[in-house]
Amino acid sequence: MSKFTRVTSLITLMVSSLLTATTWADNLVQVFDTAGQKEDSAIDWSQLGPDQTLLGATATVTTTQGLSATVSFAGPNSVVSIVCKNAPPLAKDCSWTGLGFPAGNRVLWASDAANGGNGPIKVSFANPVLGVGALVQADLPGQFTATLEVFNGSTSLGVFNSQSNSAGGATYLGVRDLSSANITSAVFTLSDCATTCTDFAIDNVHLDANGALVVLSSTALTFPPQLINTSATQQVTVSNPGNALLSIKNITVSGDYSQTNTCGNGIAPGGNCVITVTFTPKHIGDLKGLVDILDNSQDAEHKITLAGTGTADQISPTSLDFGTVVTSASQPVFLTNIGTTTIHILNISFGGDNPTQYSQVNDCNGKIDAGKSCTITVTFTPQFLGPLPATLLISDDGSGGAPQTVTLTGVGSNG
Missing domain, CATH: 2.60.40.10 (Immunoglobulins)
Structure with a gap:
């Protein structure tokens, strides 16, 4: 197999990207670099073999997160290619030269063994992902437009374009789905290129793989x-x-x-x-x-x-049921200070629907010493017939602010 080479001018990589101004059903956004990709996984092509490894029309790969993916081409004889350095000493075991891709990386070259090209390159995921992107570069110098189309099954979610600089330096092309992890495949293609648009390479694929979520x-x-x-x-x-x-x-x-x-x-x-x-x-x-x-x-x-x-104030019981009462009935409520300092009683009152049907007397004397208790005697004196619910409210400095409550129920009767 002959050695694949390409030559480009030494240039400072300047990438200008064009965002397709279309509103998609999913909330898709274009990504211009790996930082924007919010990568949590990647596909490293080194797993497919050393430089100039011939590939079939499809290949199965595994992401760094352990997820399965499949890459496919228009036909067989694409290759894994190691990116050469652009300055001495030049590496020997490499076949992709020029600026753009990081030196030493293995890229996926849809080359068809120098017989044209095998693009597009399609990457399909066993589990849907939130985002996908990669550096893309044409085989020969000259400006090109890279296109990324993402799918959910057979449904296209959106198409995005990124134009290289005039020398044809590598350009990053990525997308994220802000709706949810709906991307099941991504297709990279080239257009408006200097030579054969099916002959191009992509670097490692960066994924927002919707990996571990909380x-x-x-x-x-x-x-x-x-x-x-x-x-x-x-x-x-x-x-x-x-x-x-x-x-x-x-x-x-x-x-x-x-x-x-x-x-x-x-x-x-x-x-x-x-x-x-x-x-x-x-x-x-x-x-x-x-x-x-x-x-x-x-x-x-x-x-x-x-x-x-x-x-610190323990109240018992938290509800009193007086049953049916003709004149009046009384029951006790016990308030205990389980703390280590004195509790001061701020107010004892009644609330709810029928506060005037109840009254109370107590032996608390305005405070409860640590470890001590006092008794509140509640009396139900119905002035009306039927159910007469209310609430006993006890405010003190040992309850953390909110009043302690006791639910009161009773039924007024004329005998």
Whole structure:
């Protein structure tokens, strides 16, 4: 097999790109470099063999993320080609010369063994991807236009063009689908070229492969008021709808909160795990916290905000049912200070639909010392017939701000 060579002038690579001004059904955007591609995977053509390896009409490759892909040409005899240096000492085992492609890279050359060309080059993915792109260059010097068309199955999602500089330097051509991972194949072609437009090469294919993804069932947990030094739990499910292993590097939590999880070292594609957050207030008042999940997804870090209230006053019971009452009936409510400092009673009142049907007396004397209790005696004196619900409201400086409540129910009767 003869050695493939090409010569271009030594030039500073200047690429001007033309974006097709069309609105697609999917929200597609053109990408002009690898940074914009938001790459999380790639296809390295070195896996197909050394320089001048002859290929058939199709070849199966694997991305750096372990996903399967197929590359196809118009016919057999395309080659893998190593990019030569453009300055001495020149490499010997290489067959693509000139500026544009990084020296030493293996490119995919749709050459048909110097008998014309085998373009277009089509790359099909076993799993849909969010984005795809590559450096493209014609076989011979001269300005060309590279075209990338992406598909979902047989449906074209969009066509994008990128024009090289006048010398024909390599130009990057990529696209991202901002709607979702809908791209199942990508076709690279050339037009307006100096010679045979089917004879060109593409460098490594850069992919936004929709690899490991993170979906949280909730990004914020709010706990109801909780007695200090007691615990309550809530759960968040972490799902990976992507097509690569989600590696959980670390899960940390702050504040009066702790966590356990079933995530292990990672979550398989389509799988999930559960983070159980425990709130154990050590202080009275509003208590904030944060769960921080560090992983290998594109966003890399995910957070769950935590909020709860620590209280020191324990109320029992939290509801009173007086049943059917003709004149009046009384029941006690016990308020206990489980903290280490005195709680001050700020107000005891009634709310709800029928606050005037109830009254109270208490022996709290405006405060409850640490470890002590007081009694609030609630009396139901119905002035009307039928159900007469209401709420007992107890405000103190040990409840973290919100009043403690006791639900009251009773039915007025004339006997």
